[in-house]
Amino acid sequence: MVKQALYLENLKVGDTFISETYQLSADKIKSFAREFDPQVFHCDENLAEDTFFKGLAASGWHTAAITMKLVTESLPFAHGIIGAGGEITWPQPTRSNDVLYVKSTIKEIKPSKSKPNQALVIVECETLNQRDEVCQILTAKLLSFKKD
Template identity: 35%
Template structure:
């Protein structure tokens, strides 16, 4: 298990890539964002996207899964007080391979709760062509390393 003290300002975070399938785009859209350009290939061709694409919320969800599987799940995570910025820069299409990179901007122990602190991070998700598809700045709460007595 890793703790707040294991984060450092300027630290780069790189995550294994993730490929996106048409089936998952449609399944997510059916349940959470049922717009034609997320559900129907023919309707999507007539949209400003020119083809079936993932919901921005789905893209954010895929990013969250990458974070949990490769970082948050290995640290003493205590949740998040929120996201400061979230942008969907370009659409994500079936077959895209997403690459996530983060940077630690701030690590701050809590003044009122000495067992935890807050890490502020900035993330960029790119597709296989290097195009940015999503950016996010967020805060995460992490437990501090227990004092060995």
């Protein structure tokens, strides 16, 4: 189902968008890690037991990539999700067999002084697991444009 594109004039502080879910697995965690973040706590269940994480954990960048997928599917900004910076934290590890979803809430809208047809929209994207535990918080600065 294609969602209606949202323009700047459609957005307001407090708007919340909930994504579909994404099922993680040990194989997905290890495959991503082998290519992008090859550390033992992301690549080997046995060696991961003796690390800070006390078991296999997804790379934070893997969680971020999943978040991006879910945000692009659930936050239908006209012209796409165009980032202009942000801050990311990982309050707890993402684990194999977690089922993730993203709750995105508009926190602030800052109209551009030099470009009246656009604004920076500050969106807090919480990536939660099946127990509603927060695995990642992304506070993103996104561009949004007026329809005209």
